[in-house]
Amino acid sequence: MKSGRLCVRFDDVIGHERALSIVRVHLENNRFSGAYLFSGPEGIGKRMVAKIAAAQLNCTKEENRPCGCCSGCLKTQKEKHPDLHIIARGRSQIKIEDIRDILKQANFRPYEGKVKVFIIDNAHKLNIEAANSLLKVLEEPPADVLIILITHKPQNIIKTVLSRCKVIKFTPMVRAQLENVLIKNYALDKTSAHFLAYYAEGRLGLALRLKDAPLLQEKNKIFDSFVLSSKPLDHNIMGQSKEQLQVCLNILASWFRDIYLLKAGLNDQEVIHSDRHSDLLKSARRYSYKQLDEIIWAISESVVYLERNVNSKLLLHNLGAQLWKA
Ligand SMILES: [Zn+2]
Structure with a gap:
């Protein structure tokens, strides 16, 4: 388009x-x-x-x-x-x-x-x-x-x-190419375009669906509220519906994947949350590869449990306890 x-x-x-x-x-x-x-x-x-x-x-x-x-x-x-x-x-x-x-x-x-x-x-x-x-x-x-x-x-x-x-x-676009398309054809600023292109993994249709949602602000609220302060995960920030919770959990997972990739020496520009680069680096010093593996696994398991309609309050409580024990 x-x-x-x-x-x-x-x-x-x-x-x-x-x-x-x-x-x-x-x-x-x-x-x-x-x-x-x-x-x-x-x-x-x-x-x-x-x-x-x-x-x-x-x-x-x-x-x-x-x-x-x-x-x-x-x-x-x-x-x-x-x-x-x-x-x-x-x-x-x-x-x-x-x-x-x-x-x-x-x-x-x-x-x-x-x-x-x-x-x-x-x-x-x-x-x-x-x-x-x-x-x-x-x-x-x-x-x-x-x-x-x-x-x-x-x-x-x-x-x-x-x-x-x-x-x-059909294959996704190279993410850097999608970032340019979002800037040139959809007048997005560089920070939003980078986040959407990398979060959507090069899928233009998905990036466009997400473009009008305040996802960039929302995701930063999640990082500020939980990741950087290690507070228990709660519904007020993560949302009440299953769909909202799933989006938030995917965002959390992408944060920890970014940390993993930065630790492994990936180029700064290749991470999803490049707008939070210094916070990512701080987190990278806090976690070992093994801890990151366990965290990413725990989050993806939580997404599966959520699909099976487990009690979401309990799920967030347990996940938070596991994430911040490191
Ligand atoms: Zn015609």
Whole structure:
């Protein structure tokens, strides 16, 4: 995306040069058909690219497709096109009923556009019956049907499904490159851009989702309240909801990982919290590698416990006791 506006054409996409070149060559040679698997980490724009490809197929203009402004393009972007079907946003499992629906729809001709596009997001959530049922359409997809599976866990998709898809891999940006993009295209200051680029591990989509949250201030509040004063962890600063606590725990883990990396001699600019460099160095003198290992392990275990709905007050109490005993 450029300048914060909606990404409706391939030229709007930043990064993903290799993946885009494959998609564009297939589209331009009318070979973008059948089944694809878009694979790569969460929050890097796989779904965005899938929608731009769908828009190109159902754009009503003759050239320079997708134009980004015809009804075909706009409806696709808003996920309102009658020939675009997106499955599994936030569901725990994709079931056979969902796939039966695809099989039924795939038999009809497109309503408005030229191609019926089915995007199965989080395709690793296909249960075994659903995956087996999907094979029927993957085996011999009708000419006017395109299926795009999207996943960040390709290892969880059964091999018979994988082998019938053309796989396109998406990779995060180099973090320093994302930092520059956030400064140049999104007018972020260097401190915020560095933090977001490194915290999001080069994933533009995630960095943009976090950009409007006061994460930079929040994370510094956590360090000032707990790490530097060794006070017990509490809900007032860490938040009440499970989601807030998870973010705070991930931030704490990233602090200790930074210390570990600095101790190991990593370049100052490569750490996430470079804005707190002198505090990181102070902490680095306090902990041994073994202690840091144990702390990072304890925090990641706490994240798992939190997912299992353990008592969060007790969890924070125990974790705090373990963190500051060093
Ligand atoms: Zn168009």
